[in-house]
Every structure is written in C-alpha cells, then in structure tokens.
Amino acid sequence: MKLDAKIPEGPLAEKWNKHKFNLKLVNPANKRKYEVIVVGTGLAGASAAASLAELGYNVKAFCFQDSPRRAHSIAAQGGINAAKNYQNDGDSVYRLFYDTIKGGDYRAREANVYRLAEVSVNIIDQCVAQGVPFAREYGGLLANRSFGGAQVSRTFYARGQTGQQLLLGAYSAMSRQIAAGKVKMYPRTEMLDLVVHDGKARGIITRNLITGKIERHSAHAVLLCTGGYGNVFFLSTNAMGSNATAAWRAHKKGALFGNPCFTQIHPTCIPVTGDHQSKLTLMSESLRNDGRVWVPKQAGDTRPPYEIPEDERDYFLERKYPSFGNLVPRDVASRNAKYVCDEGRGVGASKLAVYLDFADAIKREGEATIRAKYGNLFDMYEKITGENPYKTPMRIYPAVHYTMGGLWVDYNLMTTIPGLYALGEANFSDHGANRLGASALMQGLADGYFIIPYTLGDYLANIGWNDKISTDHPAFTEAEQAVKHQISTLLSINGKKTVDQFHKELGKIMWDYCGMSRNAEGLKGAKQKIRELREEYWQNVRVGGSNEELNITLEKATRVADFLELSELMVDDALHREESCGGHFREEYQTPDGEALRNDEKFAYVAAWEYKGPNEQAVVHKEDLIFENVKLTQRSYK
Amino acid sequence: MNLTLKVWRQKNANSKGELKTYHVKDISPDMSFLEMFDVLNEELLLKGEDPIAFDHDCREGICGMCSMYINGHPHGPEQTTTCQLHMRSFKDGDTIVVEPWRAKAFPVVKDLVVDRSAFDRIIQAGGYISVNTGNAPDANEIPISKEVADAAFNAATCIGCGACVAACKNASAMLFVSAKVAQLSMLPQGQIERKRRVEQMVAKMDEEGFGACTNTGACAAECPKEISLANIAILNREYLIAKATSEYV
Structure with missing residues (x-):
C-alpha cells in the first residue's frame, strides 16, 4: 500500500491557501443532497457538525453520553494556543508551527502543523464571537499566559x-443547527461498526444504549471525532466512557492506524490512592508556571514537607534544566518524576509522587493572586485529597492523558478508507511524538471549524450525491450481523471475571511495559501477556443482563474487547520504533545523560499499521516525513 | 468503613421502582462516592445480580453527567458533584439513601439514570449567539471589561447537571436557564438576539414541564458550581423587558 499524504506543492506558507483554491466545491443548492455522519461531539465533532450544517449539509451526530455537551473536551483545563501575538512578544504563525514541530520531536508533518498554526488565529475570533468568556485584562482586551x-x-x-x-461554544453552535433541523442528534448512541462498500465508507452501525436497538445509518461520508485511546491503560485522565471502539473498528475495516505507541503521560496529576481508583485527575500544567517541583535529596526521607529545610530539597527540574526549569515539556517532566521516584525519593504514602510547591509564589504574589489564577484547581485538589494546597505542597504524579497516535489521515483528514475522516485526537496528525500544552483544543477546533468544511466538499463533489447505498444493502446487513454476533457472544460467556478486572489487568501491563519508559524485552513479554489476557477474556468474562436494556456492563465489555486488541498494536509499534522520541522512551536509546535519543536516519517516518485479521501480525507501512523548513535538532531544554 | 445503602432500583421508564438495601464493607475514606458504587457493582455482578445503573463520565466535576440524590440532597452533603464527593464525608455505620433526580421533566430511564434532554432542547431554543463559522471579526475588536467578562464567565460555568431542578420543590429550571441567559445578555456579542433568546428559552422551559420559581433559593444552595441566585433576578428582568417590548413569541 502506498501512502499518499496529498501534501500540496509550493512554499509552506502558501500550501493551505493554494490547496483551498484547488479543492472542488459543492454548489450551495446541492449541499442539501448530501448526508454526513459525525461520531463524537467533543470539540472536533461539535465544531464540524455545526460548521457543515451551516454550509447546508445534512448532518447526523452521535454521542454515547446523555448530552453532546458532556464530551470529554469539556475537562480540558489550561487553555488554547493561537499565534495572535497580542502580547508583542515575538510570536508568529511560523513560531507556533516551529514550536509544535519541535515539541513533537520531529515526528509530525510540516504542512499539517503549519496549517494548524495558521488557522489558530481564526479559532479565537470564532469563539469570542460565540460568547466564550475568555480571561481579559482591565483594558478589556484578551489576556494570555505562557504555557x-x-x-x-x-x-x-x-x-x-x-x-x-470552548465546548459549550461549539455545542451551542451545534444546538442552533439541531433546532434548524440541519443536525439530527443521537445521544446515548454508540457506534459499533463502520460500513464499507466498494472501498468507500458508507455508514455506521450503532447501538441505542437505552433500548439496545442495533441501528443502521447511511451517509456519503463518516467523520470520526471520537477522541483518543488513553483508557487502554484503565487509569488515565480520560472520562470513564472514553473509548477507542469507533476508531478501532474502522481500523479493522481498513483504516490504517498511525503511530499507536505515541501516548502522552501528563506530569501533573493527583496520585493514585488505592486499588479502588477508577480514574486520575489532572491538575492543569499551568500550575507549573508558579509551582516548583521538588523531592527530598535523601531517599527514604519520611519527614513532612514543612520539616525539610531548603538545602535538603532537590528542585530537580530547575537543577537539570536551568533555562526551562519547571516548564519543560510534558514528556521530560514526567520522565524525571519517574526517575526520582525510582530512586526512592518519592513522597506521600505510596512514594509515587513529587511535590508541587506554591509557597514561593504565595510569598511573592500573595495568596489572593494565586487564588485568582488557580482557585478552582486548588479547590479541586482539596476536594479530592482533603489537603489544602495553600498550606502544604500538592503531591503530583504522571498519568496517561492524551494519545498522539490515531487513525492515519492525509492532508485532507481522510483516512485510508475514502469517505472516512478522522478529526481531533482521533487522528494521528499534528502532534508528532509529544503534544504541547494547549494544543489539543486548538487542533480539535481547527479540524472541525476550519479544515473539514473545505476538504470534505472536495470528496463529496467528486463522488456526487448518487454515490450512496441504502441501509438495506448487504454491506449493512453483514456489518449489523457481526455486531449482533459479538454482543450475543459476550453475553453468553458468563465467566468468572468482571470486565473491570480484565481492564485493570490490561492497564497494568500497559503501564508497566508500554508506559513512561519501554524496552524490547518488556514489550515482547507484554505482547504475550496481552494475547493471553485477550484469550481469557473471550472465555471467562462475565457480562450480565441482556442486550435489550440499559446495560452498563455490556457497554464496557465491547469497549474493553477493543482495548485488548489495540493494546497489542501499541506494543508492536513501540517495539518496532527503535529510538526514543517525545513520549516514546526506549531505554536502549538514550544519550549519556539520560535524554531521549532520536534516530532520524531510520525513524523519521509515520508508522501506519494495517490490520491483517484476528491474532495476525499487523503490517507497518511508512510515510516518510520530509522536513523542508525546519532543521532537525536534538530537543534541549537545558 | 461499613455502610448501609438504600438505593432506588427501577428496571426501566415504565416499571415501578423501589428502594433496595445493600451493605458495603471496607470502604476507604479516600474513595469517591462513585468508586464506592463501582465496588458494590462488581460484587453484584459476581453474585449474578443486575448492577446499579448510574450516569457518570469525567469524574472530575465538569461534565455534569453524574446525578445522584443522596440523603435528600442533589450530589449529597457537600456542595460539589457526586463524582467529587468522597467517602470521608460519611461516618462508619452510616445509612445512605440514594435516589435519582426527581422531576417530571427528568423521567427515570433506569435506576439512578434520568433523561435530561429537556436541558438540551432549552439550549436549542435560543442558548447561543448566531454566528456561522468564518464570520467572526478579530477577537480583540470589541473590548469587554474584565468585570463583565468575569461575570459572564461565572454564569457560564454551569455544567448542566440538573441539581438545581432536583433541589427545587417545584422542579424549576430557572437557575439553569438564567445562567445561560445572563452570560449571553451581558456580552456585547449577545445583544442582537437578547430579547428573542430569553423569550424562546423561557417558553421552551415551560413547555418541557419544569415548575415555577418561588425564589426559595434551594437551587443556588445546592449548585455544585455555585451559580448565583442573582442570575434568576437577571433572567426575570430580561424576560420582563423582552415581553414588554419585543415582537417575537
């Protein structure tokens, strides 16, 4: 298979404009003849559904939550980047592009990232016009922070x-289109398969989560805006329902999966307290602007933080990275927290935590200022831990947060299945091996508001409105039968272990061997363990109840079945990428002082994996990354 | 901790429900309330019983999906969401009664799960500023004073959980509606549709079967995001002005 990223010719700064001109248009009167399915209603999905409906397309939108407003984009805390340069501090589209490419450790496409930086400025305009109440200065203009x-x-x-x-802005724009009849919303509905016929995406099979009814939906194009797969790890900052099912089933129908091993472990999360833990809560990394990260110098020091004098503390990020200090990118901060805990210098009951200390900032700026900046985060921390962070340092530890990998898409955001698109976190495209803070919101909205409305039209104009199949078509029947078969199998096993037990075991394998640092031996073992666990799952899982009801266990069971497959692909990818880059740290490949060692000669490519069947070895296809504008350097934050 | 739970069980929208008693043991005070339910559900599943259905998703207090009515309070004894309620708020040996949101406009779907789509329909009736993608002027073209922006933000933090409705003896949705109306009516971008918005949203609210507001203030007292009762005063003022002067509705 030859991967064609369809990157337009010409200078970087002109590619998108030129491309927009070259894309075919659908006549305004003909747009109403097309139907588009949007799966997921987070930033990417809601913005795409609203924008496409505004253009005149008929949109069907789906979410598994009870309301589209609950998509997990809602939990993003820190902010959204845009190259407005309102602060006169030397920002520009090119600098945002450069930072994002470099931050991603040179494993993203130049053209995509430049376009992202370019449209970032329009996003802010759009959101302000929708009534999004961004922070402002006393003069009434928008405030910015470094992040x-x-x-x-x-x-x-x-x-x-x-x-x-931002999500409520996109949700309100979509709500307006629902009222106008241009978006038909299906809440509490989960996509369980993609329908492909003649090589093109034709629709989806869904399950109504209240009645269990399996339904068919046909369309000219399908947009997956279904987020990432961090919940493979069981514990992550994702919502409980966040899952990879839509993306994974599309993968099994032929969409290649890009860089699955690139996961982001976020450095500032509230540590785990016990086996009952169901999810991890992020503390926005904006806290690192004012908080100082430290551990005791001495391993095994059990004194409370206030009893440890200044000269017995190790501000390890400031010590190792004097120029960036506590603001080093996420992968670097996480890895270093792991190192100090591995050395036995971790704090708190579990010893798997480091301090994030605001004492100096409170002394410098006063408690009121700190409260104004971070009040809700401090409150959240106190509610969860029962400790007051104004008085005692926060305890934080890294947690799985975001997945840079995802369905492979070309410059038009189309997957390798014509008519199937992936937007936002669900695609692999813009963040390379590591995403910078405040870039996820930017990408989700860029894809939905400003990219797909142009690129989708080109595909639709080319196929014409007659190129659609009815839901009576055998392709739908076949896909529906497969879904029903899987559900009845899961319900009939009636084994001895719960879905959560399997999920927790899988999460532990992934965290131990495919988490913050990885090595070949561990990964090979993990692959075997995953296969065994998957086999056991299909013999010993217990899913009570029936399909024809609200069945919370069945919902989880179908999702975990997919995690048990996707995890193996993540391990394959991590094993094959014999280098360290961004969030992917292979212990065998590091510099003498323990930093990630990239291998640009051999690995400056996107690994796009092809599904070959159950328990078959997936096959990797390579899209070479060509850097015409930036020079590849070792990331240094020293 | 060992606790006794009395939980509302109802198979589906059409069947009759009842409170059932469960005992949970060895609960850690660090657990969240929902994690305690996870533990119970795992036990039920292994015993071959139907686990208790409840809504939840982000478990960090922002998505607004969790919705348990605990010991007579929406989201329980603390002013927070159910997912952010921790077991350290209870004592060993406590009996805890857990019910779904009770409101005609929020029919029970199963057990503790209710249908809050009425809130979505109220937003669809006018809770937006009509601006198509691509139409926006530069974000700094219209300065907005920090005070106004902050006030709009405070109203905009509503998570749409419905605790206000559950807390109200009349099951009124005034606090929810007022938060959106207040946010958008304060901002310069929201002026054009100001009258139409409030009229349409209020009409929809009534149509959905929410009760009337008698200014008791239970909604604001129980709101996990501390949406102020002052928003209801703003809503009333906006509505009055609109009704007195507009051509719509």
Missing part, C-alpha cells in the same frame, strides 16, 4: 475551564 514549554504568551484561557467554555 507548558512555550517561551511566548500565546495561550488564551477561561480560568481553569477553557475546554468547558
């Missing part, structure tokens, strides 16, 4: 609830 590894202040924010406000 996660950036040396300019380009992050727009709405206290610690930026994702919420």
Whole structure:
C-alpha cells in the first residue's frame, strides 16, 4: 500500500491557501443532497457538525453520553494556543508551527502543523464571537499566559475551564443547527461498526444504549471525532466512557492506524490512592508556571514537607534544566518524576509522587493572586485529597492523558478508507511524538471549524450525491450481523471475571511495559501477556443482563474487547520504533545523560499499521516525513 | 468503613421502582462516592445480580453527567458533584439513601439514570449567539471589561447537571436557564438576539414541564458550581423587558 499524504506543492506558507483554491466545491443548492455522519461531539465533532450544517449539509451526530455537551473536551483545563501575538512578544504563525514541530520531536508533518498554526488565529475570533468568556485584562482586551514549554504568551484561557467554555461554544453552535433541523442528534448512541462498500465508507452501525436497538445509518461520508485511546491503560485522565471502539473498528475495516505507541503521560496529576481508583485527575500544567517541583535529596526521607529545610530539597527540574526549569515539556517532566521516584525519593504514602510547591509564589504574589489564577484547581485538589494546597505542597504524579497516535489521515483528514475522516485526537496528525500544552483544543477546533468544511466538499463533489447505498444493502446487513454476533457472544460467556478486572489487568501491563519508559524485552513479554489476557477474556468474562436494556456492563465489555486488541498494536509499534522520541522512551536509546535519543536516519517516518485479521501480525507501512523548513535538532531544554 | 445503602432500583421508564438495601464493607475514606458504587457493582455482578445503573463520565466535576440524590440532597452533603464527593464525608455505620433526580421533566430511564434532554432542547431554543463559522471579526475588536467578562464567565460555568431542578420543590429550571441567559445578555456579542433568546428559552422551559420559581433559593444552595441566585433576578428582568417590548413569541 502506498501512502499518499496529498501534501500540496509550493512554499509552506502558501500550501493551505493554494490547496483551498484547488479543492472542488459543492454548489450551495446541492449541499442539501448530501448526508454526513459525525461520531463524537467533543470539540472536533461539535465544531464540524455545526460548521457543515451551516454550509447546508445534512448532518447526523452521535454521542454515547446523555448530552453532546458532556464530551470529554469539556475537562480540558489550561487553555488554547493561537499565534495572535497580542502580547508583542515575538510570536508568529511560523513560531507556533516551529514550536509544535519541535515539541513533537520531529515526528509530525510540516504542512499539517503549519496549517494548524495558521488557522489558530481564526479559532479565537470564532469563539469570542460565540460568547466564550475568555480571561481579559482591565483594558478589556484578551489576556494570555505562557504555557507548558512555550517561551511566548500565546495561550488564551477561561480560568481553569477553557475546554468547558470552548465546548459549550461549539455545542451551542451545534444546538442552533439541531433546532434548524440541519443536525439530527443521537445521544446515548454508540457506534459499533463502520460500513464499507466498494472501498468507500458508507455508514455506521450503532447501538441505542437505552433500548439496545442495533441501528443502521447511511451517509456519503463518516467523520470520526471520537477522541483518543488513553483508557487502554484503565487509569488515565480520560472520562470513564472514553473509548477507542469507533476508531478501532474502522481500523479493522481498513483504516490504517498511525503511530499507536505515541501516548502522552501528563506530569501533573493527583496520585493514585488505592486499588479502588477508577480514574486520575489532572491538575492543569499551568500550575507549573508558579509551582516548583521538588523531592527530598535523601531517599527514604519520611519527614513532612514543612520539616525539610531548603538545602535538603532537590528542585530537580530547575537543577537539570536551568533555562526551562519547571516548564519543560510534558514528556521530560514526567520522565524525571519517574526517575526520582525510582530512586526512592518519592513522597506521600505510596512514594509515587513529587511535590508541587506554591509557597514561593504565595510569598511573592500573595495568596489572593494565586487564588485568582488557580482557585478552582486548588479547590479541586482539596476536594479530592482533603489537603489544602495553600498550606502544604500538592503531591503530583504522571498519568496517561492524551494519545498522539490515531487513525492515519492525509492532508485532507481522510483516512485510508475514502469517505472516512478522522478529526481531533482521533487522528494521528499534528502532534508528532509529544503534544504541547494547549494544543489539543486548538487542533480539535481547527479540524472541525476550519479544515473539514473545505476538504470534505472536495470528496463529496467528486463522488456526487448518487454515490450512496441504502441501509438495506448487504454491506449493512453483514456489518449489523457481526455486531449482533459479538454482543450475543459476550453475553453468553458468563465467566468468572468482571470486565473491570480484565481492564485493570490490561492497564497494568500497559503501564508497566508500554508506559513512561519501554524496552524490547518488556514489550515482547507484554505482547504475550496481552494475547493471553485477550484469550481469557473471550472465555471467562462475565457480562450480565441482556442486550435489550440499559446495560452498563455490556457497554464496557465491547469497549474493553477493543482495548485488548489495540493494546497489542501499541506494543508492536513501540517495539518496532527503535529510538526514543517525545513520549516514546526506549531505554536502549538514550544519550549519556539520560535524554531521549532520536534516530532520524531510520525513524523519521509515520508508522501506519494495517490490520491483517484476528491474532495476525499487523503490517507497518511508512510515510516518510520530509522536513523542508525546519532543521532537525536534538530537543534541549537545558 | 461499613455502610448501609438504600438505593432506588427501577428496571426501566415504565416499571415501578423501589428502594433496595445493600451493605458495603471496607470502604476507604479516600474513595469517591462513585468508586464506592463501582465496588458494590462488581460484587453484584459476581453474585449474578443486575448492577446499579448510574450516569457518570469525567469524574472530575465538569461534565455534569453524574446525578445522584443522596440523603435528600442533589450530589449529597457537600456542595460539589457526586463524582467529587468522597467517602470521608460519611461516618462508619452510616445509612445512605440514594435516589435519582426527581422531576417530571427528568423521567427515570433506569435506576439512578434520568433523561435530561429537556436541558438540551432549552439550549436549542435560543442558548447561543448566531454566528456561522468564518464570520467572526478579530477577537480583540470589541473590548469587554474584565468585570463583565468575569461575570459572564461565572454564569457560564454551569455544567448542566440538573441539581438545581432536583433541589427545587417545584422542579424549576430557572437557575439553569438564567445562567445561560445572563452570560449571553451581558456580552456585547449577545445583544442582537437578547430579547428573542430569553423569550424562546423561557417558553421552551415551560413547555418541557419544569415548575415555577418561588425564589426559595434551594437551587443556588445546592449548585455544585455555585451559580448565583442573582442570575434568576437577571433572567426575570430580561424576560420582563423582552415581553414588554419585543415582537417575537
């Protein structure tokens, strides 16, 4: 299979404009003849559904939650980047592009990332016009902050609830289109398969989560805006329902999966307290602007933090990375927290935590200022831990947060199945091996508001409105039968272990061997363990109840079945990528001082995996990354 | 901790429900309330019983999906969401009564799960600013004073969980509706549709079967996001002005 990224010719800064001109258009009167399915209603899905409906397409939108407003984009805290340069501090589209490419450790496409930086400025305009209440200065203009590894202040924010406000903006735009009859919304409905016929995406099979009814939906194109697969690890900052089912089933129908091993472990999360833990909570990394990360110098020091004098503390990020200090990118901060805990210098009951200390910032700026900046985060921390972070340092530890990998897409966001698109976190495209803070919101909205409305039209104009199959077509019947068969199998096993037990075991395998640092031996063992666990799952899982009801266990069971397959692909990818880059740290490949050692000669490519059947070895296809504008350097934050 | 739970069980929208008693043992005070339910559900599943259905998703207090009515309070004894309620708020030996949101406009789907789609329909009736993608002027073209932006933000933090409705003896949705109306009516971008918005949203609210507001204030007292009762005053003022002067509705 030859991967064609369809990157337009010409200078970087002109590619998108030129491409937009070259894309075919659908006549305004003909747009109403097309149907588009949007799966997922987070930032990417809601913005795409709203924008496409505004253009005149008929949209069907799906989400598994009870309302589209609950998609997990809502939980994003810190902010959204845009190259507005309102602060006059030297920002530009090119600098945002450069930072994002470099931050991704040179494993993303130049053209995509440049386009992302280019449209970032339009996003802020659009959101303000929708009534998103961004933070403002006393003069009435928008406020910015510096965020996660950036040396300019380009992050727009709405206290610690930026994702919420942006999502409610997109949700309200979509709600307007629902009222106008241009978007038909299907809440509590989960996509369980993609229908492909004649090599093109034709629709989806869904399950109504209340009645269990399996339904068929046909369309001219299908957009997967279904987020990432961090819940493979069981514990992550994802929502409980976040899952990979839509993307994975599309993969099994022929969509290649790009860079599955690139996962982001976020450094500032609330540590695990016990086996009952169901999810992990992120503390926005904006906290690292004012908080100082430290552990005791001495291993096994059990004194409370206030009894440890200044000269017996190790501010390890400031010590190792004097120029970036506590603001080093996420992968670097996480890995270093792991190192100090591995050395026995971790804090708290579990010893798997480091301090994030605000004492100096409170002394410098006063408690009121710190409260104004981070009040809701401090409150959240106190509610969860029962400790007051104004008085005692927070305890934080890394947790799985985001997946840079995802369905492989070309410049038009189309997967290797014509008519099937992937937007936002569900695709692999813009963040390379590591995503910078405040870039996920930017990408989700860029894809939905400003990219897919152009690129989708080109595909639709080319196929014409007659190129659609009815839901009576055998392709639908076949896909529906497969879904029903899987469900009845899961219900009939009636084994001895619960879905959660399997999920927790899988999560532990992934965290231990395919988490913050990986090695060949561990990965090979993990692959075997996953296969065994998967085999056991299909013999020993217990899913009670029936299909024809609200069945919370069955919902989980279909998702975990997919995690048990996707995890193996993540391990395959991690094993084959014999280098360290971004969030992918292979212990065999590091510099003498323990930093990630890339191998650009051999691995400057996107690994796009092809599904070959159950328990068959997946096959990798390579899309070479060509860097015409940036020079590949070792990332240094020293 | 060992606790006794009395939980509302109802098979589906059409069947009759009842409170059932369960005992949970060895509960850690660090667990969240929902994690305690996870433990119970695992036990039920292994015993061959139907686990208790409840809504939840982000488990960090922002998606608004969790919705348990605990010991007579929406989201329980603390002013927070159910997912952010921790077992340290209870004592060993406590009996805890857990019910779904009770409101005609929020029919029970199963056990503790209710249908809150009425809230979505209220937003669809006018809870937006009509601006198609691509139409926006530069974000800094219209300055908005920090005070106004902050006030709009405070109203905009509503998570749409429905605790206000569950807390209200009349099951009124005034706090929810007022938060959106207040946010958008304060902002310069929201002026054009200001009257139409409030009229349409209020009409929809009534149509959905929510009760009337008698200014008791239980909604604001129980709101996990501390949406202020002042928003209801703003809503009333906006509605009055709109009704007195507009051509719509």
